[in-house]
Amino acid sequence: MDYYPVSIKNLIRSLARLPGIGQKTAERLAMHILQQPADEAHQLARNIVDLKKKLRLCQRCFALSDDTLCRICNDPARENGLICVVEQPADMASIEKSGAFNGRYHILGGVLSPMDGIGPDDIKIAQLVDRVEKEAIREIIIATGTNVEGESTAAYIAGILEPLPVTVSRIASGVPMGGDLKYVDQVTLKRAMESRHGI
Amino acid sequence: MDYYPVSIKNLIRSLARLPGIGQKTAERLAMHILQQPADEAHQLARNIVDLKKKLRLCQRCFALSDDTLCRICNDPARENGLICVVEQPADMASIEKSGAFNGRYHILGGVLSPMDGIGPDDIKIAQLVDRVEKEAIREIIIATGTNVEGESTAAYIAGILEPLPVTVSRIASGVPMGGDLKYVDQVTLKRAMESRHGI
Structure with a gap:
């Protein structure tokens, strides 16, 4: 050069x-x-x-934000009692683009991955449990990726939330297996969101 | 968004x-x-x-430079009396990568293109003629692209330099016709440089 x-x-x-x-x-x-x-x-x-x-993280849902609370947490028009759990901020952006969800979010900031040394304490699972208890959450939709780590994280969260009075659902297949949520087309995402099922 | x-x-x-x-x-x-x-x-x-x-342009050859004169114009190891004429700084970089040329450069900053309203006064042709006279140049190698504009610019420069005591050559075919110089592989460029011919 x-x-x-x-x-x-x-x-x-x-x-x-x-x-x-x-x-x-x-x-x-x-x-x-x-x-x-x-x-x-x-x-x-x-x-x-x-x-x-x-840029910092929203204190409540850990989305990217310019402020203490993010735009969605601050929005009175969004449905309370309904949380969509995603891995990364980009995944949240994909779901917002599809327009199929009108509740709040919770960004884990990663997935469980023992190979990489990432355990339950390294992602925002405790904070999610905390929110379920404090915010009177009715339903949790787990929208982690459909690869091995995403699936096992979903199963782990479902297990943790089992004793609590909350419905836990998983976005439906429709998202191709092994896929990365932020590259999925919006129609597929919308369908997956609509046909979510118990876990 | x-x-x-x-x-x-x-x-x-x-x-x-x-x-x-x-x-x-x-x-x-x-x-x-x-x-x-x-x-x-x-x-x-x-x-x-x-x-x-x-970043500014070299005062002599109009290459990109951090200084009044560029690194090549300042280099005493480069051959004097031999100038390679190219369209853009990126073309010069391509030729330098091939290692087939050890003279000086002259960057036109464009090609003749009547369609876009670019005439001889809009690119550094007068400055090239000036250098041929002042620097006792022996040979000019025209390495503009092999598309229509590059070819006609080469022909125009050859015509302008006709009366002067300087050999004008054109890099050989080897560069694919219609190609853009900065995307040509280095072996092809080297061959084209070695088998240059009179114009």
Whole structure:
């Protein structure tokens, strides 16, 4: 990379670290940023810094939020007593896009995975139990992925919630097995949400 | 995109403006940046700002440079009297990668394209003629792309340099016709450079 000046070399190196961006794509993006109007490039840089500075997790549901409570937890129009449990913020975004759910969320921040050393205390399961008790929750819909970790996490949560007076359901098949929730199309997600079943 | 907080929405919007980055990829990249250590994200932001602030064009050959003259113009080991003419800085990078050329460069900053209103005065042709006269240039290798605009720009430059005591050559076929120089593999480029012919 000696044929590039230092400043462009540094940017190429940073961009090539992003997932799915190889050396050639990083070069192409850097050249594009170079030719962009300065304010557009500065805006991009500022948005990156802002994201790291301003974004935090909602204190109640652990969704990404600009505030103490997220937009959905603050929304009086959303149904109370109904919680959809997902692995990651991106999964919540997928379900919101499908428009099939009008309750609240709970983001686990991961799945149980003994191989990676992730146990029940490493994800927000205790906080979920706490919410079920304090918020008079009527139904929990578990929308973790349908791979091994997602399934076993769902089973584990169902077991934990067994003694409590709450219905636990699982989004229906329709989501292809082994799939990652954030890449599923919205119609499939909507159907899966509608035909949820007891666990 | 209402399901994302403002700060992540802004970043997704900025990223989706880059070439080849769609909405889904932008979301994935934003999520990755969110999970990166803060210093890595800040480094990326700083590199973008630095690029726009520090990078300028070499006063002699119009390559990208951190300084008044670029690294190649400043390099005493490069052969004098031999100039390779390319369209864009990325084309120069491709030729440098192939390692087949040890002279100096001249970056036109575009090609003649009447359709887009780009004439001889909009690219650095006068400056090339100036260099041929002042730097006692022996040979000019024209390495513009092999599409219509690149070919006609090559022919135009050859015509302009006709009266001057300089050999004008064109990189050989080997570069596939209609191709864009920066995507050509390095072996092909090397061969094209070695078997250049009179124009």
